[in-house]
Amino acid sequence: MPLSGPFRYTTPPPPDAATGRTAEVYAQLSDDFGIARPPTFVVLSSAPELMAAAWALTRESLVAGAGGRAEKELAALGVSQANRCPFCVDAHTMLLHATGDHALAESVARGDTPADAEHARVLAWGRATRTPGARELRPYPFPAAHAPAFIGTVLSFHFINRIVSALLTENLLPGNIQRFRAVRSLAGRSFSRTVRRRPAPGAGTTLLDTTDPGPGWALGTSVGPAYAALRDAALQGAGLLDEADRLLVRDVVGRWDGTHPPLAWDALPDRSRPGARLALLAALAPYRITDEDVAAWRGAEHSDHCLVHLVAYGAFAAVDRIESALPVRRVREAS
Incomplete structure (x- = not known):
C-alpha cells in the first residue's frame, strides 16, 4: 500500500518492499x-541514489564522526533553527534527550541559550553557517580535528532541512505531540542506547x-566521499531544467x-517558469x-523520482x- 502520513506531493515506496541499496539503507x-x-x-x-548519499553523509558525520553526539546535535539544531524547519528542530531536541542531556534539550526547546558556554558557541556556530561571513564561524567551537564531522553534519542538515520543508508536513509525531516535554523526553529515551554508542x-x-x-576539509575521512556522492546525486536534477533556468538558479x-x-x-x-521557481524555493x-x-511544474510527465531530484x-x-x-x-592543516 502507498504510504501516507507526513508526505507531501510524493508517495514513497513502502519500506517493506525495499530491495538492493534501499534495503541496505533501511538496515x-x-x-x-x-x-x-x-x-x-x-x-x-x-x-535511491539520493537516499543512500544523504544517509551516508549523515551517518559518517553525525553518527560515526569525531566529536560528541550532543554537540553535533546542537550544531544540527542550530542549522534547523536558522532554516526555519520546525520538524527538524523538534527531531534534534528529542535526539538531545536521547544523549542523556535532558536539561540541555529542554533549554533549547524553550528557546534559551544553553548554560554551558561551549554548548552556546556550538549552537550559535550551527545557526551562523547559513550566513556567509558570519563572525560566529571563527574560530571553531570544537577541536580542529573534529571539523570534518561537524562541517559534514551541518551541511547534511542544510540539505535535509530543505527536503523536509519542501516534501514533508511540519508534524514530527501525530498531532504534534512532540511539543509536550514528557513526550520529547520519553521519545528520546526510547532510542538512547543507539544514540549513545558510536559505530565505526x-x-x-x-x-x-x-x-x-x-x-x-574532509580529505582522508569517510565524510569526504559521502559529501561528494550527495553532491553528484543532487546535481543530476540539473537535467530537469533548461539552460536559462539553470543559469538563473546559479546566479540567484x-x-x-x-x-x-x-x-x-x-x-x-x-509559474510560467515552474522548474526554476521550484528549484529556487527549495534552495532559499x-x-x-x-x-x-x-502542480505547475509536475504535469503528467514528471514522476516522484523527478520531483525529488528537482527539489534536491x-x-x-x-x-x-x-x-x-x-x-x-x-x-x-588541522592535524
Whole structure:
C-alpha cells in the first residue's frame, strides 16, 4: 500500500518492499540511527541514489564522526533553527534527550541559550553557517580535528532541512505531540542506547558508487566521499531544467547572503517558469512551496523520482553556496 502520513506531493515506496541499496539503507538506519524508517530518508526513497548519499553523509558525520553526539546535535539544531524547519528542530531536541542531556534539550526547546558556554558557541556556530561571513564561524567551537564531522553534519542538515520543508508536513509525531516535554523526553529515551554508542566509520560509504575523496576539509575521512556522492546525486536534477533556468538558479543562489527572501521576492520567477521557481524555493525558502507551485511544474510527465531530484538540486545549490563560504581548513592543516 502507498504510504501516507507526513508526505507531501510524493508517495514513497513502502519500506517493506525495499530491495538492493534501499534495503541496505533501511538496515543501517535501524542499526546505527535507532529509527528504522525516518520520514526524512523515506521521502528520498523514490531516488535511491539520493537516499543512500544523504544517509551516508549523515551517518559518517553525525553518527560515526569525531566529536560528541550532543554537540553535533546542537550544531544540527542550530542549522534547523536558522532554516526555519520546525520538524527538524523538534527531531534534534528529542535526539538531545536521547544523549542523556535532558536539561540541555529542554533549554533549547524553550528557546534559551544553553548554560554551558561551549554548548552556546556550538549552537550559535550551527545557526551562523547559513550566513556567509558570519563572525560566529571563527574560530571553531570544537577541536580542529573534529571539523570534518561537524562541517559534514551541518551541511547534511542544510540539505535535509530543505527536503523536509519542501516534501514533508511540519508534524514530527501525530498531532504534534512532540511539543509536550514528557513526550520529547520519553521519545528520546526510547532510542538512547543507539544514540549513545558510536559505530565505526565507513559503513555508509559502502552504499556509494564514488571514488571521489571529497573536498579538502574532509580529505582522508569517510565524510569526504559521502559529501561528494550527495553532491553528484543532487546535481543530476540539473537535467530537469533548461539552460536559462539553470543559469538563473546559479546566479540567484550565488548572490544569496543567507537571509530569508521577502514575500515580494523579485528574483523569484512566476509559474510560467515552474522548474526554476521550484528549484529556487527549495534552495532559499522551501517552506513557501505550495500545491500550485508543484502542480505547475509536475504535469503528467514528471514522476516522484523527478520531483525529488528537482527539489534536491535546489537544496544542494544552497548547500554548495554555504560550503564554499565556510572558513575551513584542509584536514592535514588541522592535524
